[in-house]
Amino acid sequence: MEKERKASKENRGVLIIASIVLIVLLFTGAGGYTYARYATKEKGKGNAQIAKWAFEIEKGQEEMKTVKLVNTAQKDTLVNGKIAPGTSGSFSITLSAKNSEVGVKYTLSFLNEKNKPTNIKFKYNEKTYSSLKEIGEIVGNISLGTIRTAVIQIQWEWPYQTGTTKDLIEQNDIIDTKESTSLSEYTFDILAIGTQSK
Template structure:
């Protein structure tokens, strides 16, 4: 009988352990918990870029003429001529600031006595043609750079005469390159 009691006790013990495991599994799978899933979207709106020089996005023309120079054919220049031309730069439709550089090339095609100046009085001769002028335009802003020029009569008579003798009626051209680059963004300070 003692063996039978042990057998029942052992069976009851095993049954109790089995019921505990089954109950734990059932309760573990059926326990309630809060769950929330939120879905969002990301977006990026690109700032608009727009840069123009003298109204053009690819090219523009400038002619060196002096309408006040007496005794010279219309739309031609000779020693004693002077004038200026404007480069109107626009970032009016841009949503970013612009750093600009104005550069000249091919100026060796022009008469050797012809000089460019950054001031109307002719005190500051432009000698660095890779960066005739540089500056910044704010987003949605505009800026005008005026370049002055003159062909003084105090230059070399030999060179001036050679330029006039070689003149074949065709315009002597040089290139004006205006480059607009997005202004480098400044770092936003950490909050």
């Protein structure tokens, strides 16, 4: 009988400890789940031939996307199917919060530009930039209303014969010729971060 009481006490102790551990796991897991649902970080990786990017910034996971700039070029400006001086185009980045239960604040950044041709220019929001990084962070909100997406439109152009003087034009022609034949792929990363908006 004494063995049964001792075994019963040990079982209760184990049951109490297991219950406490389960409760702690439930509370910490629920808090982590809530944060994960409303804070999202997504990455897109691009190279010099981009088309379109779509990020679901509310889902709490990281995703890499590789795209090509040549697919966004005006086809009649391509040189042997490649971007070169005189080519241009545009691409869009779609940020979606359609599955989010809250409004989303987004921050979009361009990082790690490598092998960028010197004279390619980018246009965003009616301003011209020498690089994607120069655009800086693009910040906005997607409210809980009926429109659950934001579309960021970026135009690009690799102008032919750039410069304000004859000497500058000649120097840039030499740079453009060299870069259009020798550069590796122009690559960069896109980072989209979504958090719960206030």
